[in-house]
Amino acid sequence: MLALELLAVWKRYGTRRALAGVNLEVPAGSAIGLLGPNGAGKTTTLRLLLGFTRADEGSVRLRGLDPSDPTSRIGVGYLPERLALPGRMTVCGFLRLHGALAGLGEGDLDRETDAVLRQTGIADRAGDRIAGLSKGLAQRVGFAQAFLGRPELLLLDEPTSGLDPIGVRDARDWIGSARERGCTVLVSSHVLSEVERICDRVAIMHQGRIAASGPIDQLLRPGEDLEDAFVRVVRE
Amino acid sequence: MMPYPVRVFRVLTFESLLDGVRRRIVPVIVAISLLSLLAIDSCTSCASSPLTVNGQPVDATAIAGWSGALMFTALALWTMVLAGALASDHLAQTLVDGSATLTLARPVGRGAYALARLTGCLTIALVTGAVLLSATALLMHARAGVPLGPAAWGLVVCAVGAICVGAFATAASLFLPQIATTLLVLVAVGWIALVNLLAQFGAELPGVHSAIDRFGPPLGSALVVVLAPWIPSVSVTGEPAALILRVAVWAGAGLALLVLTIRRIEFGR
Numbered sequence: 001m002l003a004l005e006l007l008a009v010w011k012r013y014g015t016r017r018a019l020a021g022v023n024l025e026v027p028a029g030s031a032i033g034l035l036g037p038n039g040a041g042k043t044t045t046l047r048l049l050l051g052f053t054r055a056d057e058g059s060v061r062l063r064g065l066d067p068s069d070p071t072s073r074i075g076v077g078y079l080p081e082r083l084a085l086p087g088r089m090t091v092c093g094f095l096r097l098h099g100a101l102a103g104l105g106e107g108d109l110d111r112e113t114d115a116v117l118r119q120t121g122i123a124d125r126a127g128d129r130i131a132g133l134s135k136g137l138a139q140r141v142g143f144a145q146a147f148l149g150r151p152e153l154l155l156l157d158e159p160t161s162g163l164d165p166i167g168v169r170d171a172r173d174w175i176g177s178a179r180e181r182g183c184t185v186l187v188s189s190h191v192l193s194e195v196e197r198i199c200d201r202v203a204i205m206h207q208g209r210i211a212a213s214g215p216i217d218q219l220l221r222p223g224e225d226l227e228d229a230f231v232r233v234v235r236e
Numbered sequence: 237m238m239p240y241p242v243r244v245f246r247v248l249t250f251e252s253l254l255d256g257v258r259r260r261i262v263p264v265i266v267a268i269s270l271l272s273l274l275a276i277d278s279c280t281s282c283a284s285s286p287l288t289v290n291g292q293p294v295d296a297t298a299i300a301g302w303s304g305a306l307m308f309t310a311l312a313l314w315t316m317v318l319a320g321a322l323a324s325d326h327l328a329q330t331l332v333d334g335s336a337t338l339t340l341a342r343p344v345g346r347g348a349y350a351l352a353r354l355t356g357c358l359t360i361a362l363v364t365g366a367v368l369l370s371a372t373a374l375l376m377h378a379r380a381g382v383p384l385g386p387a388a389w390g391l392v393v394c395a396v397g398a399i400c401v402g403a404f405a406t407a408a409s410l411f412l413p414q415i416a417t418t419l420l421v422l423v424a425v426g427w428i429a430l431v432n433l434l435a436q437f438g439a440e441l442p443g444v445h446s447a448i449d450r451f452g453p454p455l456g457s458a459l460v461v462v463l464a465p466w467i468p469s470v471s472v473t474g475e476p477a478a479l480i481l482r483v484a485v486w487a488g489a490g491l492a493l494l495v496l497t498i499r500r501i502e503f504g505r
Contacts, residue, residue, distance in 0.1 A: 050341050052503040070345045078341035084334030088258045100247045101342040103240060145338060155341075 002064070003028045003153050003184035004049055009058035011044055011208075018044040020208035021058070026201075028152075031175075031185040033195030035230055036205030042188040043081060045205070046157055050078060063153065074103065077151035081158040081188070083142045087131030091122060091141055094130060095148060102149035116144040119174060135162040143174060153184045160194055172197055196226045204233045211236070245348050248339070252356025256326060262360065265318065269364055272314075276307060276372050300380030301466035308372050308387065308466075309459045312394040313429050315365030316455060319398035320405035320421030322357035328409035328417075331503060340503070347495040350406065354494065358402050365394050382466050389462035389476060396483045397455045401425060403490030407497050425455060432456030436472050453486035454479045 004026045011019040019041045026032050034042045047053045048060050051067035065072035086094060092113060099109045117123040120140045125133065130141060139162040146154060154175070160168045175185055175198050189195050195202060196216060203213035212219055212233045220229050256262065327350055330336035339349060373387030401421060409417045428448060433456045435441055435449040449457070458479035464472045 047503070052337070052340065054502065070343045073341060073343045076341065078338070080334070080337055080341075082334055084337065086255070086335050088255070097247065097251055098338065098342065101244060101339060101344060103343065 005061040007059040031199040033199035033202040034188040040205040041208045075152040077146035079146045092126040098145045120144040248352035304376040305463045316401045319361035319402040323402040323405040324417035325414040326357040327353040350498040393458040400487035407494040429456035
């Protein structure tokens with residue numbers, strides 16, 4: 001079963017071509033890294049999957065459904081690249097709101113909120129206003145909301161942005177835990193070492209196309225690491 | 237258990253209301269409302285006294301009816317403008333600053349999100365309007381004996397008008413900056429009300445103004461017609477029910493436009 005699928009997807013913003021015939025299939029339970037230089041189309045791909053924007057041509061499916069259908073996003077956790085949190089809310093209030101939107105009942109809401117607060121190491125800041133948090137702590141709040149309701153699919157756009165080295169290691173552990181319980185993970189990132197540790201497959205985007213994709217070990221040539229393979233694919 | 241869409245709408249509406257209350261404009265609204273209540277108290281205080289003009293006794297109820305109708309109409313229109321002003325960025329701001337992104341990444345329909353944001357800010361405007369209009373009506377009733385029935389209908393007109401103005405303002409705010417949307421609300425409500433009032437008092441209106449009066453949302457006409465029992469010396473035209481229905485149709489059109497618009501726009505790049 002496919003967790004998400006893009007078939008021959010084209011997207012233009014005015015005269016600028018963002019995606020040019022992207023094909024991508026992600027089986028349920030896998031972890032894929034979406035790599036590419038700036039402007040390659042990674043964020044546009046995520047936006048299409050979440051229904052924020054529409055494809056000019058081609059087909060996009062999230063959990064087998066059209067992204068314009070809100071039910072396609074049931075069981076999906078999302079962490080955007082530019083995280084905009086409502087500064088006037090408290091951490092706990094924000095997480096409870098998103099827990100309710102994720103479909104958690106009143107009974108599960110407290111338990112799940114406490115669980116993600118503890119998991120992401122921000123339990124002692126639960127009553128603080130979000131506006132008073134550092135960038136790294138705000139990113140942890142972003143992770144916490146993405147993990148609410150034990151999602152089946154995680155879409156993470158530059159997830160380690162703003163985290164210190166300890167936070168980066170923690171994030172890797174959190175994503176690893178999600179994988180262990182069968183969660184599908186799509187990570188869009190520039191940090192190749194992170195992708196290599198988290199994912200079993202990668203798709204390298206360049207100029208709006210998937211230039212290469214597959215299991216990491218099959219993409220690497222002898223003596224190459226992921227960075228070498230990335231540079232080779234982009235330059236080819 | 238409550239169905240998921242209903243629960244989501246309730247949660248989003250409550251959050252929208254809290255978000256509105258957290259804004260700095262709310263203390264301003266409270267201050268203006270308190271000043272308005274003092275003005276209402278002052279304006280209605282003479283209604284219970286015997287009035288004499290040029291040595292002749294004057295029917296205080298008639299004067300009270302006039303002043304009451306004027307105050308009630310002004311406050312109802314102010315409530316509609318307030319609804320539009322609050323709606324001019326309550327949804328759009330969340331799209332601009334990106335805080336809507338996380339919500340819309342949940343199983344939340346865009347239409348439901350937009351309507352919940354609108355409902356939140358309308359609640360603030362309608363509570364303000366209900367307090368001011370009820371205070372006016374009750375003081376007029378207690379001091380001058382004007383009937384309360386027209387005020388009840390006036391509250392209905394005000395509520396439906398506020399929904400209408402708020403819905404169109406929210407839809408406009410998806411394309412215009414906040415200041416432009418607020419000015420548009422002010423000009424549109426003022427213009428429509430003025431045209432309606434001129435028509436009610438027998439003025440001959442040129443083409444476009446006549447069309448606005450006959451086919452536009454009758455925000456002013458509906459108020460004047462439902463309050464007519466307070467000013468029996470004036471003959472008004474139009475059936476209250478038909479005028480309220482026309483405002484409601486425009487409100488429905490505004491809500492439909494808002495939902496259609498938010499479904500079509502693309503968020504960020």
